[in-house]
Amino acid sequence: MSPSGFAKTRVLVVDDFDNFRMTVMRMLQEFGAEQVDTASSGSDALRKCRAAFYDLVLCDYNLGHGKSGQQVLEQLRHEKLLKNSALFVLISAESSKNIVMAAYDYEPDAYLTKPITAMTLQQRLERLFRQRAEMKPIYDALDEDNINAAIDRCRGLIDSNSRYRSHCQKLLGQLLLSSGNYVAAEGLYRQVLDSRELDWAQVGLAAAKKGQNDWMAAQQWVEQALGVSDMCMPAYDLLASIQLERGDFAAQQKTLEKAVDISPLSVIRQQNLGALAFRNQDMAVATQAYKSSVKLGEHSCYDTPQVHLQFVRACSELSRRDPEQGKAYARDVMRVLGEFENRFGGGFDNRLLLHSAACAFKAATGDVAGAKSLLGDLRERTEGQTAALEARIDWVSACDAMGEREQRDELIKALLDEFKGDQQALESIDRVLESPVSDKNRKRVADINKKGIACYDSADFTGAVACFTQAAAEFPKHVGIELNLLQALLGSLEAEQGGAEQLDKALATRDRLEQRVPVGHAQASRYAQLKAKLAELAHQFSSDGQ
Structure with missing residues (x-):
């Protein structure tokens, strides 16, 4: 230089x-x-x-x-x-x-x-500036938001056999993808791969295939990229997006978990994992991912109040299901709640959401008096006003945890009446309902149930258990799914396709249903039959000495 x-x-x-x-x-x-x-x-x-x-x-x-x-x-x-x-x-x-x-x-x-020496610094900067100088016409076009000109200039440098041909090819591929020209992008990446196996070209080809709705080919190419380099982070992100499009949320979560394990300092990826695990009702993973998001979010432009509140909500749900695991996060929750207003401001909306999330957490962790007092104060402060949807969902969760069923049902009825026809809102409300009401989640339940029942009818009890286990994780309050899971587990035990592990799972499913199917429930008769069958099989299992 x-x-x-x-x-x-x-x-x-x-x-x-x-x-x-x-x-x-x-x-x-x-x-x-x-x-x-x-x-x-x-x-x-x-x-x-x-x-x-x-x-x-x-x-x-x-x-x-x-x-x-x-x-x-x-x-x-x-x-x-x-x-x-x-x-x-x-x-x-x-x-x-x-x-x-x-x-x-x-x-x-x-x-x-x-330490950096003058020679090292100069040599590295000279290489970078030579590359920038040759590619400057491309960058000038991009600074002017002229993507077509940038594409043409990239092609010109590639055709001239520039020493930075590979850099131009990589940039050209990104520009073609961003402009929606997936066929041309595919052609470019195939040309690159004909001469050399590069993970970025394989990821690019996968993205081009995804853009053409060829999901199978997209997944194959992104998996090839991970075969070349298992630390190719764009490959994990693309694979997760493909799995999202295909509705395979369990696989998507595993992909993001692996990506976060390899590179844990990405706040956006941690936030995405937290949201996905929360959606999948895997609260152990959700709480840890949100905890990392809160820590990494400090001083980050991607920090949001919603992430902090979701951490508290995930901890509330975890505490309800497993009080011992929930205790491990109690101090973190107190710190997040205590720092919230300093971090995001203490306006009315922020305080309402903060205190609503705190109310649900108090209820979930057994502080019934504190939760009741806070809930009463919240409802009094918002009387005559429309409280935020997320705040009111937290109130429902608090009432549910405290056993205040009448107040819970009243809140749910008000929400369903107000948001009737608002599918996005109904998807949020679904998480506190026994059975989803949004079109998207109702279809999701129907599709998984249909697949699970087909497996059951063909005596593929392992497949049926897998389907209903996934559905029960996503919709943990849905009694019908839990009953289907119990029936599939019993089928597995009767056909001797399952052993002690399946019996333990069946007993755990029974215990959950015991709390949720009281006398007079619409599913009480079916539950009684399945429970009797389970008792018979458990006795037989014990008698056989297994």
């Missing part, structure tokens, strides 16, 4: 240590840089980037209190404060797997480890 070329480059050096900032600034000046600014924190860096565009940002990962270097990059992209031609180089003295994976996951233009 020539001194004159570097002289035109505007640089920002971000580090919380004065000595390092000054050392890097002097290095850059020796390379010929004339416009070098410095920042001592993430907030300082953002303030300067909002005032002017920089061509190069050199940012340390660990910036002390406040935003990390990763969060600075996250927010710069979120606010579009980096031009397409700008370079962001992440620097760190950290060598832990989590930090390295976070850097890889967020894709800065380069990642340098401390």
Whole structure:
């Protein structure tokens, strides 16, 4: 890189240590840089980037209190404060797997480890700037939101056999996908893969197939990418989105769990896992993912009050089902509730949601007096007003946990009357109902039941148990599904397809139903028959000494 070329480059050096900032600034000046600014924190860096565009940002990962270097990059992209031609180089003295994976996951233009020598820095920057100089016409078109021109210029550089041909191909593929030209994207990625097996090209081809609704081929290609590199994070994200489209929520959760295990510092992925596990009613996973989301969200532009409230709700549900597991999160819940207003403000809506979630948590953890007092205060404060839907769902959960069935039923009736026909709202209300009322969830129950019954009728009891287990996890209050699960488990035991594990599962299912099918319930007769059959099989199992 020539001194004159570097002289035109505007640089920002971000580090919380004065000595390092000054050392890097002097290095850059020796390379010929004339416009070098410095920042001592993430907030300082953002303030300067909002005032002017920089061509190069050199940012340390660990910036002390406040935003990390990763969060600075996250927010710069979120606010579009980096031009397409700008370079962001992440620097760190950290060598832990989590930090390295976070850097890889967020894709800065380069990642340098401390200590840095002048020669290392200059060589790396020269390579980056040569690439940027040759691809500048493409980036200029993107800065002008002219995607068609950027596509044409990418093709021109590829055809000229540029030394940065691979970079141009990768960028071209992304542009074709973003513009919906999936057939052309597929052709490009196949051309790349004809000469070399690259995970990014396989992921791109999978995305092109997904865009053409060829789900099977999309999944095959993304799995091939993971075969090439099991740390290819875009592959996990794409696979999860394919599984979502196919309605395979259990598989989607497993995919996100694996991705989070490999790269745990992505706040968005942790939030997505928390939401999915909550939807799947896997509260153990949901609470842990939301706990991580709350921690990672501090100083992140992706932090939201909803994530904090969902953490409290997940802990409430976990406490109701397993008080011992719930106790492990009690201190975390108290901290989240205590810090909520400082973090997100104490306006009326925020306080209402906060106190409603706290009410449900108190009820779930046995503080009935505290829950009743808080619920009474909440209803009094909102009398004559329309409280937020999520707050009222929390009230229903609190009443349910306290055994206040009459008040619970009154609240549910009011919600169903008010939101009749609002499918999105009804999907939220479904989580506190014995049987879903939204079109989407009713269809989901019907589809899983149909598949499970077909397995049962063909004596595939293992398949039937799997179907009804999944349905029971997604709709834990649905008595009909639980009864179907119990019947499938009994079929498995009678056909000797299941052993002690299936018997234990059947007994656990019976125990759940015992609380939810009182005398006079519409399903009481069927439950009594299944319970009697289970008692007979359990006795036989015990007599056989199994």
